[in-house]
Amino acid sequence: MTDKRDQRQHSKDDEQAFLDWLNQGDEAQETALADETWQSRQATANFVSQVSKHSQDASVPNWHREATFDNGIRQQSNTWWSQWLPISSMAFSCFALALVLFNVQLTTTEQGLTLAFGNANVANNGASGVENTADAERLNEQQLAQLSDVLDRRLQEFANQQKLILADHTNDLQAQQQSSNLQLASYILSTSRQERKEDFGDFIKFVNQQRKDDQLSQEIQFKQLEQTLLWQQTANTSSYQDKWQSQE
Structure with a gap:
């Protein structure tokens, strides 16, 4: 690496010395350029x-x-088609202008092509024009009839499709309504059963409570009666004793 760097630095120094010699022509630089390459x-x-x-x-x-x-342009413009091109374009322009001015009409019929200038063919083609008008009217009527048939057929198909769609939709609604009714009925039955069960439970609780109250009241009455009887018995016993003592 160092050798390459030294060589690069030496070549740069030699180039600078050669440039100085070219610019100034110093003799000292000539002695420095003793190499064969620089010579x-x-x-x-x-x-x-x-x-x-x-x-x-x-x-x-x-x-x-x-x-x-x-020269090149003139040589190219000397061809035969380039010479006839302006003339032919002018001729076609004049021909088109004449067609417009004379009102040239080219019509196609069943017999062939008809070329007419201006309104000269009106009188000659009066009958054919009437026939063409009648044919056109008949053709229009046929086209209208075909169009009406097509429209009727399409409308009928559309109506049938709509009927099928409505029928399917009605069936779906009926099925959905039946399902909803069944769900509602089952809910009402389950709710009523639960309510009846709760009502029976409350009634039984009430009866049991009433029986307990009746039993309690009867027990109280029995105790009161028992106490009354005991009190009467005690009173009678004491009265008898008093009588016996008085007799004695």
């Missing part, structure tokens, strides 16, 4: 310098500049 470059530079010193300025020759570009 060949020096000889080339001297030759170029001598040639430039001995060369003389020459005046520009007088020549027709436009002819250089016009």
Whole structure:
């Protein structure tokens, strides 16, 4: 790597020395350029310098500049089709103008092509015009009849499709309504059963509670009666004892 860098630096120094010699022509630089490569470059530079010193300025020759570009165009325009092109275009333009001015009409019939100028063919083709009008009317009537048939058929098909769609939709609605009714009925039955069950439970609880209350009231009455009887018995016993004592 260092050798390559040294070589690059040496070549740069030699190039700078050669440039200084070209610009200044110093003799000290000539001694520095002792290499064969730089000697060949020096000889080339001297030759170029001598040639430039001995060369003389020459005046520009007088020549027709436009002819250089016009010759090619003229040679191309000398073909046969390029000569007839303007004439043919002018002729076709005049022919088209004449067709417009004379009102030339080209019509196609069953017999062939008919070429007419202006309104000259009105009288000659009066009958054919009437026939053509009648044919056109008949054709229009046929087309209208066909069109009405097509429309009727399409409308009938559309009506049938709509009927099928409505029938399917009605069936779907009926099925959905039946399902909803079944769900509602099952819900009502389950709810009523639950309510009846709760009502029976409440009634049984009420009856049991009433029985308990009746039993309690009866027990209280029995106890009161028992106490009354005991009290009467005690009172009778005491009265008997008093009588016995008085008799004695």
